[in-house]
Amino acid sequence: MRKREKLTPEERFALALALVKREQSLGEICLYYQVSHTTAYKLRNAFLDGARKALATIGRSADVREDAGAPRDGGIASGPGGKHAIG
Numbered sequence: 001m002r003k004r005e006k007l008t009p010e011e012r013f014a015l016a017l018a019l020v021k022r023e024q025s026l027g028e029i030c031l032y033y034q035v036s037h038t039t040a041y042k043l044r045n046a047f048l049d050g051a052r053k054a055l056a057t058i059g060r061s062a063d064v065r066e067d068a069g070a071p072r073d074g075g076i077a078s079g080p081g082g083k084h085a086i087g
Contacts, residue, residue, distance in 0.1 A: 007033065007043075015040060016047030 007015065015033050018024055019040060024032075030040050 007035070012043050013047070016043045019044040020047070 018029050030037055
């Protein structure tokens, strides 16, 4: 089977998320997106690395807001009905 030339950013995100969720097998995901196992794992690893970096910066950006007089709540604000919204 010939592999795809290029995935869109949305497809890369969906593929990586599908691997993280583990609702389908690696083989099924690779077949659907027409990519190799190696490519699928590389996309998953890049996705997880980006998530780790993004989560690591949340604490630092809260420190900056605190210095500016903003409340330090980790970016979570209470919305209508007492539900929390990320913002």
